[in-house]
Amino acid sequence: MAKEEGPNWDGLLKWSLSHSDGTRPTRQMSEEDRKWFAEAMQSQTVDVVKRLKEITQVMQTPQQVLEAHQVTSQDIQDLLDELQDHVESIDLANDLHSIGGLVPLLGYLEHSNAEIRAKSADVVSTMVENNPRSQQSVMECNGLESLLLNFTSDIDMHSRTQALGAISSLIRNNSSGIAGFRTANGYTGLRDALESDSVRFQRKALNLLHYLLQENDSDCDIxxxxxxxxxxxxxxxxxxxxxxxxxxxxxxxxxxxxxxxxxxxxxxxxxxxxxxxxxxxxxxxxxxxxxxxxxxxxxxxxxxxxxxxxxxxxxxxx
CATH class of the missing domain: 1.10.220 (Annexin V; domain 1)
Structure with a gap:
């Protein structure tokens, strides 16, 4: 599958350079320039949202249909890489749910390909980090349950590790997330992670444990x-x-x-x-x-x- 290019910023860059040579103060924008710049920025924003909708459409397409069109697992991973770049913007992360992209993204946590499961967890982690609105959206779509299942039961260690990273981002400063983690025996999962042979898995588990014990003194007993x-x-x-x-x-x-x-x-x-x-x-x-x-x-x-x-x-x- 050919990968579509993202927004082209060449015009904006050339315009910006034409207004400042780096050696003298930038001159005041004329009203006409200001209008052009606003319209250009708006068009680029629309292009990104359009691209999110296109990625969503691919994620919503059944696996057998994608395979019939010779869309490979690597193509899907590339698409998720692009999506992750977009959702680093809090606004775009929040937009993903409103255009229907969050549910199929969470669906990829159950994909047969372990790398796609791991990458989708990574995208979720980026979405929800320091983003209460996206945290709430993922919780409402039962994303915590899916991540916990991968964290505790996935046969692939990389997928388990990425799921734990996403859980850590999802429940930080999120009281309902912490409660859900505790209720779902998340501490048992952390204990199993510390017993594993994966140093990276251990690190992530230890960091989350530290956060939880700092947040809830009573969890010492658990x-x-x-x-x-x-x-x-x-x-x-x-x-x-x-x-x-x-x-x-x-x-x-x-x-x-x-x-x-x-x-x-x-x-x-x-x-x-x-x-x-x-x-x-x-x-x-x-x-x-x-x-x-x-x-x-x-x-x-x-x-x-x-x-x-x-x-x-x-x-x-x-």
């Missing part, structure tokens, strides 16, 4: 009950620096203003001893680092020191 403290302790020894830092941050989240959750009867005594040993080993490992590595590990050192103080009421050896 995390402890599901055994997150044990997983976080294991990840403190990860070979990936970002995972180590995020795991330390997660443990600190579980101890702040609720130390009894970790140090009290909820956690076994042997777990406390194990944590002490893990932290001590990490502290000793850092003490042998070169000056350059020490500088790169600054945040990890600060997190280790904070945890040591929280648990043992004394500074660490760092």
């Amino acid at each position: 995390a402890i009950e599901l055994g997150f403290h044990g997983l976080l302790m294991r990840l403190v020894s990860s070979s990936d620096a970002d995972v180590r830092e995020a795991a330390l941050r997660g443990l600190l989240d579980l101890t702040k203003d609720r130390k009894h959750c970790i140090c009290g009867s909820t956690i076994k005594k042997e777990d406390n001893e194990k944590l002490r040993q893990i932290l001590q080993e990490r502290i000793e490992g850092i003490s042998f680092m070169s000056p350059e590595d020490l500088s790169a590990a600054k945040e990890e050192r600060e997190l280790l020191d904070s945890l040591w103080i929280a648990f043992y009421n004394e500074p660490s050896f760092l």
